[in-house]
Amino acid sequence: MEQAEIKFCSPEMxxxxxxxxxxxxxxxxxxxxxxxxxxxxxxxxxCELQVTRIATAVSIFRCSAWPPAESGWKSFQLVxxxxxxxxxxxxxxxxxxxxxxxxxxxFVLQLLEEADLDEWLSGGLHQSPLGDTMSxxxxxxxxxxxxxxxxxxxxxxxxxxxxxxxxxxxxxxxTRKNNSRWTAKEVKLLVQGVSKFGVGRWSMLKEKYFKTxxxxxxxxxxxxxxxxxxxxxxVQKYTLLDLEPxxxxxxRRLAAKHPYPKQRHS
DNA sequence: TTAGGGTTACGT
DNA sequence: ACGTAACCCTAA
Numbered sequence: 066m067e068q069a070e071i072k073f074c075s076p077e078m079x080x081x082x083x084x085x086x087x088x089x090x091x092x093x094x095x096x097x098x099x100x101x102x103x104x105x106x107x108x109x110x111x112c113e114l115q116v117t118r119i120a121t122a123v124s125i126f127r128c129s130a131w132p133p134a135e136s137g138w139k140s141f142q143l144v145x146x147x148x149x150x151x152x153x154x155x156x157x158x159x160x161x162x163x164x165x166x167x168x169x170x171x172f173v174l175q176l177l178e179e180a181d182l183d184e185w186l187s188g189g190l191h192q193s194p195l196g197d198t199m200s201x202x203x204x205x206x207x208x209x210x211x212x213x214x215x216x217x218x219x220x221x222x223x224x225x226x227x228x229x230x231x232x233x234x235x236x237x238x239x240t241r242k243n244n245s246r247w248t249a250k251e252v253k254l255l256v257q258g259v260s261k262f263g264v265g266r267w268s269m270l271k272e273k274y275f276k277t278x279x280x281x282x283x284x285x286x287x288x289x290x291x292x293x294x295x296x297x298x299x300v301q302k303y304t305l306l307d308l309e310p311x312x313x314x315x316x317r318r319l320a321a322k323h324p325y326p327k328q329r330h331s
Numbered sequence: 332t333t334a335g336g337g338t339t340a341c342g343t
Numbered sequence: 344a345c346g347t348a349a350c351c352c353t354a355a
Binding site: 222268283 | 333334335342343
Binding site: 246247283284287289291294295301302303304305306 | 345346348349350351354
């Protein structure tokens with residue numbers, strides 16, 4: 066959102082994609098962090114992320130566009146203590162395809178388990194539960210362990226934070242398997258994109274409007290479909306996200322202009 | 332890569 | 344319970 070200034074504690078952590086960062090909190094709470102977040106790494110690299118998911122108790126932010134692009138890290142999660150007004154936040158980098166890198170994920174989870182995350186979350190600790198343990202861990206050396214198809218599953222991160230035994234005690238739900246709900250801001254962007262490129266050019270839309278977003282082109286397509294279902298003169302009983310009327314109008318106009326599904330030629 | 336049906340998580 | 348929205352699967 067409003068360019069939060071974030072400094073990193075140590076270069077090592079920056080390397081592994083795991084670090085602490087003091088973040089200025091508005092009184093509104095963590096919701097303010099929804100949307101685009103820009104900051105600068107200690108190295109000077111500018112970053113831009115999009116925060117797409119926040120949950121209560123522990124806040125999880127799934128972000129994208131982890132730089133450097135070559136590192137293979139594409140997204141990360143951010144865990145912050147509940148109810149802290151100047152939250153110290155721990156960014157935990159993770160792969161876009163955590164499914165392929167369970168070893169890594171589980172390794173970190175193990176570290177977190179050993180550290181007293183509960184205590185950290187309650188505000189008791191003032192340094193990373195991971196300490197510098199991470200510097201011993203060579204991420205790049207790891208070959209991903211899992212192969213083969215696998216049924217969908219909840220991210221181990223989610224399970225740990227919300228459903229795992231360590232923290233499960235007072236967390237009553239598990240997050241959605243992926244990115245959670247679209248924000249009004251994202252929807253606006255999508256609508257803007259559709260109005261520019263028309264319906265059906267999802268990968269281009271992704272490229273131009275959602276380059277750094279967690280949303281995939283398929284997500285964009287699905288979201289558009291949902292928007293139509295929700296607003297196309299159609300009476301849904303309710304919507305989970307209220308959009309500004311002008312935006313809804315725009316959606317309706319676009320829906321009329323570009324029939325969807327688009328005619329498949331054959 | 333897209334369209335569209337199917338599945339799952341979560342809100343009401 | 345049931346509806347909505349996010350995600351998955353896959354033919355073409």
